[in-house]
Amino acid sequence: MSTVAVHVFLSPGWIRAVKQxxxxxxxxxxxxxxxxxxxxxxxxxxxxxxxVLGHLDTNSGTLILDEGHLGNADFDVEMPxxxxxxxxxxxxxxxxxxxxxxxQVKLTGDSSKILLLADFIGPPDDSDDPAEGLGxxxxxxxxxxxxxxxxxxx
Numbered sequence: 001m002s003t004v005a006v007h008v009f010l011s012p013g014w015i016r017a018v019k020q021x022x023x024x025x026x027x028x029x030x031x032x033x034x035x036x037x038x039x040x041x042x043x044x045x046x047x048x049x050x051x052v053l054g055h056l057d058t059n060s061g062t063l064i065l066d067e068g069h070l071g072n073a074d075f076d077v078e079m080p081x082x083x084x085x086x087x088x089x090x091x092x093x094x095x096x097x098x099x100x101x102x103x104q105v106k107l108t109g110d111s112s113k114i115l116l117l118a119d120f121i122g123p124p125d126d127s128d129d130p131a132e133g134l135g136x137x138x139x140x141x142x143x144x145x146x147x148x149x150x151x152x153x154x
Contacts, residue, residue, distance in 0.1 A: 006150040009089050010045060010052050010081070014149065018065055021144045025137055026062050035059030036116045039069040041078040052081075058117070062138040075109030089149055 007014035035058040042052040055073060057064045069076075079087075083104055086092055099105050107114070 039076040045081040078106040
């Protein structure tokens, strides 16, 4: 039985593990013409450098998370680390609207496209049909990212 190394969300180890998962699985994804490209700035991260610059891109049919900002993003979003964890790791859709309206998130650009991310940040699909929800490749990527993400003890 193999054990999976877990990493703190957005730590360098977590980012490397996510890239490895994506590289291994994304070749089976189907490209989409309704994708989203967004620059994400996370502030108050629990690391030596408390600001994490990254981007996400769903044009490949999967959720690609990577370091650095894109030059041609649809929109930019800035949020505190704790909120990013709640949205992207815990995937609590009820947390999204109040923070957008409450000013915890700064959005610039075509922020209407943020709604297109709902499938990727919604709760995991418990369906046995891999064609539902994200599709089989994206669903497997999300499942493997969940497995390598350290969650605090409650």
